[in-house]
Amino acid sequence: MNRQSFIRNSMLASAALMVGTERSASALSSGKTNGPPFRMKFSPEFDIFKELGGKDVVDQIKWGHDNGFRAWENTFLARRPVVEQERISKTIQQLGMEFGQFVGTLTFKDATFASRNKAIRDNVLQDVKASIEIAKRMNTKYIHNVLGMSDPKLPWDFQMANAIELLKQIADLYEPHGLIMVMETMNHRVNHPGMFLHTIPQAYAMAKAVGSPSLKLLFDVYHVQIQEGNLMDTLDYAWDEIAYLQVGDAPGRNEPTTGEINFVNVLQHVYDKGYRGFVGLEHGIKNPGKEGEQKALVAYRSIDPH
Template sequence: MKRDTFIKNGILASAAIASGLYTDAISQSSTSEKPFRTKFSPEFDIFAKAGGKDPIDQIKWGHDQGFRAWENTWLKSKTVQEQEKISNAIQKLGMEFGQFVGTITFKEVTFAGNNKELRDKVLSDVKESVEVAKRMNTKYVHNVLGLADPKMPKDFQMANAIELLKQVADIYEPHGIITVMETMNSKVDHPGMFLHEIPQAYMLAKAVGSPSVKILFDFYHVQIEEGNVLALLDHAWDEIAYLQIGDAPGRYEPTTGEINYVNVLRHVADKGYKGFMGMEHRIKRPGIEGELAALKAYRAIDPI
């Protein structure tokens, strides 16, 4: 064993002993964990205590625990060299890379508005995301639709968004890339955003009518904004291309809140979904103890 690996393992073991988790930590650090049936996709730093600070070490640790996918919301802000390093590690381990964000704003009216400068910036971001997607060998780009315009009638905003999404589709379609639109709850986290309900996202996808414009269904956001999660999932199913997970309230890992993820994931599995399940949440308990508890929770909800 290399000296740095030995030291790192020693530190982790000491932390585990201190918190009464030595046996669990050794078990969860094993390389023999069977792959998850669901394509759970961690984000960097969600398991930073157990997996280490280095992004590549985190990916390798995740693979050892049974994860076969990964995602990174802020990937586009990394250097080309960093992106290539991550992509190479993912592919070498036989894993898949999911979504990253192509364009995002929580301060400006982009898709819903008619400001040419802002809309041109969106299209520029989208074009840049094509090369990133190719580099990561993924077809999913999460493009955030920006703020609503409280001074503009909603139907005009919808028409503006449809038109811009059609232009996005024209950029993505030749490359087989899909923009996934996420509804973001307005009641707790993102007041003022244009896209906040699943029926609204469904209408946009249907109006654009492109295989490159689909819905990202985030269970946390949907539960807070609308509830009725499984019915909404069923209604919008033919336009959903990506799922993200997180419990409510708090946006922590599954089993910490009110969403019955055992039933939810069984329902999704019964529908034949084989795609990504992005782990878009925080860990409720601090330190390695919390990370191992979250890992155990994922084992508990993975459908048989």
């Protein structure tokens, strides 16, 4: 190659690099990479991508759709005004997306399922009845009811019996509507000491005892890793009772690839087993701002099954 050709080709390469850099910067600024749909039904929560997607809930959903997400979830949906719930649902349906879980009843103070306190149990059932209407509004069948604290005044087996009894009542309310309560185990080691439901074997035994299609497990990879580990064997054993997945890396409870969990292997494993359900993004973002959120988006591309 002669000197003039070398200089000309070098200049062209530099120009191409500059254009590529400008495009990357533009994509980072706008938050729009217009990637293809994810194979896994990753389901963001509001405000995880607030710097890229904007503050408005509808703008965030539209941004998610532009970037390959085809599902959404919102833990505290029930606290939003009905008009906002309707606005979210309309946007989801217009974009051909799906809405996943929301919480129907929640407490981190009372032994809501483990005790026999009638007033508390009546409140739970009122929340459950209200959640039916919310689920219809959102066109979803997944309702996450948190089982609350354990009851230190009762032997463990009494607590289990009380919880199973209440879960049967909830299943009876949900079954005619085709709804599914998902129950999540929450780790004692870092985040939620004292919670009644904290291991997958415990949740599995309770689901078997209730024996209803309207009661299943929510397998939060973050919580299970901290409390129990042995993720894929645990998934396999409890597989027939698992209806919903959530992810967050450990330690730190941030996006996948920021901790110790091999999400490439875990998600490929459940995908190969035939799972096509929701995978909720139940975590924070490790690095602040648009750049941190963009890295999280790239991380999800890297763990999407093939």
